[in-house]
Amino acid sequence: MHPARSIILFTTLSGLGFGLLACLGLGLPPVTGWTAFAFFAIAYALASGGLIASTFHLGHPERALKAFTQWRSSWLSREGWLACITLALGAVYAFPIVFYGTRFALLGWLVAVCAVATVLATSMIYAQLKTVPRWHHWSTPLLFFLYAAAGGLLLAGQISVAPILLAAAGAVQIVAWVIGDGRFAGSGSTLGTATGLGDRGTVRAFEPPHTGPNYLTKEMVHVVARKHAARLRVIGIVLASGLPALALVALPFSHGLAVLAILAHIAGILCIRWLFFAEAEHVVSLYYGRRAV
Amino acid sequence: MTSLPAKTDKQLGLVIDLDICVGCHACVTACKGWNTENYGAPLADKDAYGNEPIGSFLNRVHSYEVQPENGPAQLVHFPKSCLHCVDAPCVTVCPTGASYKRVEDGIVLVNESDCIGCGLCAWACPYGAREMDPAEMVMKKCTLCVDRIYNDNLPEEDQVPACVRTCPTGARAFGDLSDPDSAVSRSVAERGGMDLMPEQGTKPVNKYLPPRDKDIDVLAPLLEPVAEEPRGFLAWLDKALDKI
Numbered sequence: 001m002h003p004a005r006s007i008i009l010f011t012t013l014s015g016l017g018f019g020l021l022a023c024l025g026l027g028l029p030p031v032t033g034w035t036a037f038a039f040f041a042i043a044y045a046l047a048s049g050g051l052i053a054s055t056f057h058l059g060h061p062e063r064a065l066k067a068f069t070q071w072r073s074s075w076l077s078r079e080g081w082l083a084c085i086t087l088a089l090g091a092v093y094a095f096p097i098v099f100y101g102t103r104f105a106l107l108g109w110l111v112a113v114c115a116v117a118t119v120l121a122t123s124m125i126y127a128q129l130k131t132v133p134r135w136h137h138w139s140t141p142l143l144f145f146l147y148a149a150a151g152g153l154l155l156a157g158q159i160s161v162a163p164i165l166l167a168a169a170g171a172v173q174i175v176a177w178v179i180g181d182g183r184f185a186g187s188g189s190t191l192g193t194a195t196g197l198g199d200r201g202t203v204r205a206f207e208p209p210h211t212g213p214n215y216l217t218k219e220m221v222h223v224v225a226r227k228h229a230a231r232l233r234v235i236g237i238v239l240a241s242g243l244p245a246l247a248l249v250a251l252p253f254s255h256g257l258a259v260l261a262i263l264a265h266i267a268g269i270l271c272i273r274w275l276f277f278a279e280a281e282h283v284v285s286l287y288y289g290r291r292a293v
Numbered sequence: 294m295t296s297l298p299a300k301t302d303k304q305l306g307l308v309i310d311l312d313i314c315v316g317c318h319a320c321v322t323a324c325k326g327w328n329t330e331n332y333g334a335p336l337a338d339k340d341a342y343g344n345e346p347i348g349s350f351l352n353r354v355h356s357y358e359v360q361p362e363n364g365p366a367q368l369v370h371f372p373k374s375c376l377h378c379v380d381a382p383c384v385t386v387c388p389t390g391a392s393y394k395r396v397e398d399g400i401v402l403v404n405e406s407d408c409i410g411c412g413l414c415a416w417a418c419p420y421g422a423r424e425m426d427p428a429e430m431v432m433k434k435c436t437l438c439v440d441r442i443y444n445d446n447l448p449e450e451d452q453v454p455a456c457v458r459t460c461p462t463g464a465r466a467f468g469d470l471s472d473p474d475s476a477v478s479r480s481v482a483e484r485g486g487m488d489l490m491p492e493q494g495t496k497p498v499n500k501y502l503p504p505r506d507k508d509i510d511v512l513a514p515l516l517e518p519v520a521e522e523p524r525g526f527l528a529w530l531d532k533a534l535d536k537i
Contacts, residue, residue, distance in 0.1 A: 001416070058409045059408070059411075059425060059431060060408065060430055063408075066407055066409060067389050067411075069390050073296045073387075076386065076388035076411065077388035077389075125386075125413065130417075130419070130494070131419045188492040189492055191357070193490050194419075194490050195369070196487040196488070196501050196503065197311075197503070197504075200359050200503070201359045201360045203357050203359050204360065205357060209350075209354050210353065212346050212347060214347060215349065215425050216415070219412065219416075219425075220421070283419045284421035
């Protein structure tokens, strides 16, 4: 799949933002006043920044409000609703904390539940697609959740819990890569089933329908730079999980170190999300004889 | 609403005969022509005469080589457009309700004024039947020429999809596939019409008729060598050369 910058930014930033909002909802860290304001501001900047980035992916962003109508059937619509509900509830929850130093725990838990639901809805936009076997797997929502939780805890300064989540995310990521590499072959879709000619012999794409690219080949048959995938996986996981976890556990804590850990984590997530799209193969690539190796 | 109807009154669709298609791409041109001039946003081409032309099409013709275990390879021309699936995954993912499946005839359509151009429906389609128009930035797909098939202003023979009307070999047939007595349903039953990627669970309405077996054998006997052993002068030469 084409790794569009807007979508990589959206999933990365909004994941972190809603992760932090969920932590704040649970009272982690138990801040009030202007310190709380700063934390909430960061969460809102990340979450809404991601959502705004996602609209750059749209052909007609001016019609984006229509996306709220189909929550009964569409994960994309549900994601929109959940994001808005979470941000609205979060604002109601943040107001008394910032201005009166009062935290309504029940409301906070609700914000946390909604934030997690938003991240899961985002992941289901991808996990629901049977056409992309690598994504159509339980590891997709689990990873989106773990990265949001780990990033949120990191941003919330929870240096005792964050390394555990970071390690868990890294471990599940490795499992997801190993399983994911066999998902396309395991899906049962081949050029033989795609054309219905498989029982007659070996089917080979002889000639494409057109000499140039088209929307499908640009959007769904992205094969560029997969040759660096193995190296990028190592870089991604080291930056996203390894370095931040190690820094928090092994080195004496300082705010500078925490900032570095957060920056490394964000860079790692961007790298991993790039791979999430670039490595995902769509079954339509079979028709174009361009199943990447 | 982007939920799929539980049942449609009809299942209008195409039956494509891979035995007959010669890969002339006339259906591609006819489709592009009709759907550029009629219903919905025109099918744009960008840089049409430049180095990197790209445009939206609702129908494309691939060509595949099938190499059987024994015997010569066969070339199969393979037109592909929306299959108007019963369980169309493109419809349920749509966040705006722009994508829908009609209850009356099962045609899958896009309401272009509601389309936000998110592209998720194209991702959900295993067949590559949907393409984002590069100029209008809305999703385009086969309408089964909904503006022809019910159009009383057209002569009766033209009230079929443009691709069907134009096909010079009759490789494309249009009809109601929910009616077991329709011509299309009968040809599917007779010829073993097949679904594309049945494992995707989309239950496509459009069917493909496989190439007929032993097709090549009509000519193959005539291509057999008629003289295995040389005779006359050649027989003498053959023996003489062996003796040297």
